Amino acid sequence: MIARIDPQRPGHGAQARTAAPIANAMSIDVEDWFQVAAFDRHIDRSQWDSLECRVERNLERILALLDRYDAKATFFTLGWIAERYPAIIRAIVAGGHELASHGYGHQRVSDLTPEGFREDLMRARVALEDIGGVAVHGYRAPSFSIGRDNLWAHDVLAETGHRYSSSVYPIAHDHYGMPEAPRFAWRTQAGIVEIPPSSLRMLGRNLPASGGGYFRLLPYSVSRWSLRRINRLDGQPAIFYFHPWEVDPEQPRVAHAGAKSKFRHYLNLHRTEQRLARLLNDFRWQRVDRVFAEHIEV
Template structure:
């Protein structure tokens, strides 16, 4: 575990160190307490990734929340400091021990809602349900009242202050969702200060994040990305000036993932987002000890017990809150993940192993070390779901990876008797990996899927029943009229749709998608094909050869999403030229006759 100590401070540049003049300028701060707030969220829950990662898929990711929270708690214990931790109801439901650990350490637990989502876009009924459920979950988990709320996505503006009515109605005593901007509140600057707001549902304290008044506007200096990207010596001076001019306590915040330099890198965001999210990760490891040594901080709740605190109202006993929804009911609805749903289904359906068809899922891998934990969590859920009606086995084919994929596969899956791992001695391509898997499989029915889960592998439960007696292959089809494509680069869509149209015309086959790797096969029908292509081209060749032999292909409308980890292995120009070459070869086979078809049964 990382230790916050003076060694990190001594690594700072000379200009970032505190000078004697700095120390003398804040000697008066020794008796003044400020507010430290911590947003408890994992790297994959961040708002900028919401477009690519749905809440239903959070369980697939490797969580780093435990270690990050432990590091923060260790630092605060070393400095004898308390803080307010804003926690999702989802976290309380999935990891109650973590939330109790925060509360047991003497810190305040407050709410950020059920899940990380743009709450302000929901209906008022949905907002009210979210606020009440998250409060109930956190209170039942910690055994303590939850007084505070903060939005998980974005900040309040003048136009959205109506949310405070809903926060008060849900039984919260304060809100901290406001980082005021001058363009919104120039005519009403009191919103920069802690104040009691009279809402339609009773009084509510507003605890805004600290800003500094400058000629150009109100500068956000409370923490988060601003503290990471702006040089430390600049932010330190600004914070000093803000504290000198303000009578309210300074309200600081940070996210626990901002301390984590080893978090997996997601490849889905644009360059600006990547810079904002990943640049200077870990800086808080250095500057937090500096701020905690320089100033005294406490939690929002505990500050209310101090003399002359603007949060004095929090020292009064909280009124009983009548809950319309208890934690048990909340947990039931929150658990609607594939893993939980499949577990429930397992208890309701009893099948003996002799009733189930054995299937093998082939997964080609090339330099996929960073995605294996995500894949492991996904496959655990997939195999539970498939086990209701099938006997699933997993067969990994490492395509001579140059990273640590092969060893990581053995470490992650090696002890599972339903898993087999084979390896190519040289890199041969994704289609060669699928064919190797088909050759090593011991079942008549074989599936193939991408290692990056760009198609949801849970859909295999719907695709497998389509492999009826006369069907040789079932293919996922995002370009089917009922299929869907999400966040995939435009160039890839143009390429895939254009090539699919060419294959359709040449082979006179109304198959919308020819290049998918997400398929279900009748093994014997595939092994008899004279396939020559090893790379991405092989998926189209396989489909074409089945059509030439008048085999039946079933198409399943599916959703294709952009890969989350690493980069695509496809080379665009090479792929286009290769497909044109394959199309020419198929044309020769179709119109002139070819040895590819000789001796093959129709």
């Protein structure tokens, strides 16, 4: 059963036309360049500790950028990263941002059993809470890997003490997506609030409008128009996301990866930070848990 949540507080719905601008939710999926799904067939997990980690310096740049525009964000963070870079985890919390979970080792939920998923969640949550010193309520699945075939994941999230997820992307994609899912926040039978990445309803289908590779592929004006449409026409907050490696054009190259994976990963990396600065300036940004505070009930 799917129950849609319709935010109706100042800044949302019809009131958005006369009240202050809607606060959109900014999110960062904290993983390093060698952990992305596009390269998992080319870089074995046993190699991770021997490769050059660049996530800490990239997160420092991102934190400085957010601070420059007085923006707050949610950092969906791998437990693997937290254990190796505790100082940057504490800096995220000290900056007033939300610390949330991206699982421990960037395993797709669709590749895990319920027992394996529970283990991954708890390992990540223990690491994040011990290092960050704050409770972790939110979760985002690697590669948005919760969909129609594994909605049992919401039950496991509830059992492990999480309050919300941002993991079901209501679009059609070659690696993920559940087009029939609601475009805006909805509550599962388990009580978890699912907050999907933003999409546009056009020409009878849902189109992605929440960042990631599309933010680098398309002109910035497309992203700005899309988010404004969601705010003004739908009267809803947008959910945007990106990764630390997307502000790092000098990261190592995976030479033996396929052409499609390379295109998706490396395209316009040199433009991302400048585009993010424009985005932070053009909209109002806040943490996921605060944008949806009335519904998450932390």
